[in-house]
Amino acid sequence: MEKLKVGVLGATGMVGQRFLSLLENHEWFDVVCVAASPRSAGKTYEEAVGSRWKLDTPMPEKVKGLIVDNVNDVEKVSAKVDFVFSAVDMTKDEIKAIEEAYAKTETPVVSNNSAHRWTPDVPMVVPEINPEHLEVIKFQQQRLGTKKGFIAVKPNCSIQSYTPALHALKEFNPVRVVATTYQAISGAGKNFSDWPEMVGNIIPYIGGEEEKSEQEPLRIWGHIENGVIVKAEAPLITTQCIRVPVLNGHTAAVFVDFEKKPSKEEMIAKWKSFKGLPQELELPSAPKNFIQYLEEDNRPQVALDVDYERGMGVSLGRLREDSLFQYKFVGLSHNTLRGAAGGAVLIAELLVKQGRIEKK
Numbered sequence: 001m002e003k004l005k006v007g008v009l010g011a012t013g014m015v016g017q018r019f020l021s022l023l024e025n026h027e028w029f030d031v032v033c034v035a036a037s038p039r040s041a042g043k044t045y046e047e048a049v050g051s052r053w054k055l056d057t058p059m060p061e062k063v064k065g066l067i068v069d070n071v072n073d074v075e076k077v078s079a080k081v082d083f084v085f086s087a088v089d090m091t092k093d094e095i096k097a098i099e100e101a102y103a104k105t106e107t108p109v110v111s112n113n114s115a116h117r118w119t120p121d122v123p124m125v126v127p128e129i130n131p132e133h134l135e136v137i138k139f140q141q142q143r144l145g146t147k148k149g150f151i152a153v154k155p156n157c158s159i160q161s162y163t164p165a166l167h168a169l170k171e172f173n174p175v176r177v178v179a180t181t182y183q184a185i186s187g188a189g190k191n192f193s194d195w196p197e198m199v200g201n202i203i204p205y206i207g208g209e210e211e212k213s214e215q216e217p218l219r220i221w222g223h224i225e226n227g228v229i230v231k232a233e234a235p236l237i238t239t240q241c242i243r244v245p246v247l248n249g250h251t252a253a254v255f256v257d258f259e260k261k262p263s264k265e266e267m268i269a270k271w272k273s274f275k276g277l278p279q280e281l282e283l284p285s286a287p288k289n290f291i292q293y294l295e296e297d298n299r300p301q302v303a304l305d306v307d308y309e310r311g312m313g314v315s316l317g318r319l320r321e322d323s324l325f326q327y328k329f330v331g332l333s334h335n336t337l338r339g340a341a342g343g344a345v346l347i348a349e350l351l352v353k354q355g356r357i358e359k360k
């Protein structure tokens with residue numbers, strides 16, 4: 001198939017950089033446009049980023065010489081591309097407005113931002129968990145007055161270290177969950193050079209994160225009713241989100257009660273055999289095995305397991321009975337791959353496979 005032309009909005013930030021690196025040799029997508037703030041516009045991508053390239057892999061050769069467009073030139077950017085990934089860094093209201101403006105030019109937007117996560121007719125998707133929410137796009141298009149343009153978003157990175165694990169156990173009906181997340185500094189768009197206070201430190205506060213971590217899984221488990229997503233009412237989830245001195249990888253320590261208590265063996269078997277639509281469709285970025293369970297007492301470890309399945313899989317371990325809850329376990333996922341750009345690329349691949357994104 002001829003590759004689809006892709007633009008990355010907010011291309012100079014850390015998530016934008018991740019998009020470019022993931023898309024460097026993508027089988028279906030070709031980055032033809034990088035857009036960023038007016039400050040960067042008119043420069044080559046290499047000049048605009050300068051020393052702010054934050055990944056440990058080199059800047060892709062192909063994007064170095066691209067001239068950065070002003071992200072606010074919606075018509076100009078839209079004319080170059082079949083769809084865009086959005087990682088723009090603006091206020092919530094500005095993001096809502098600019099993503100809708102792109103959608104209204106008949107340009108699908110797959111967004112990493114939180115601005116539209118609770119817009120009732122915008123699907124927020126983990127492709128292995130709730131691909132059926134993409135059906136809400138037709139109602140969104142009626143509201144926007146578009147035929148091909150729409151917005152789809154991915155959830156917050158923190159929830160990916162425990163939501164897939166709970167989803168694989170849905171038939172046992174999880175009713176109460178406590179999750180404490182230990183979140184890497186790249187989740188804040190930083191590395192250790194630009195956040196030296198994090199060396200050897202822990203900060204017990206991440207603005208807005210606990211609310212997202214408690215509420216977003218419920219929207220993922222919701223259903224479509226009258227053209228909007230209605231969130232699920234259970235399980236009850238409470239979280240504490242803590243910043244830790246790790247570059248990549250969000251870990252969660254999880255306690256859970258079920259309505260029908262499974263055995264430990266049943267839980268591990270469900271995790272190991274869990275498959276979703278991306279695995280069935282063999283999408284290019286889909287992990288072969290979404291969830292791995294590690295038997296060793298000292299796993300999952302960030303240093304050993306964060307890159308499982310090219311950073312697109314979830315690693316679980318330490319499942320045991322608890323004295324207050326039925327069970328406890330630990331989960332780990334890569335926050336800027338599965339939790340950010342990689343999750344968005346997987347959504348885009350599913351949208352292409354479903355014919356919702358195509359050549360203009």
Ligand SMILES: N[C@@H](CC=O)C(=O)O
Pocket residue numbers: 155156157158183184186187188206209335339340
């Ligand atoms: N809000 C998260 C980033 C996830 O998308 C964090 O700060 O780690």
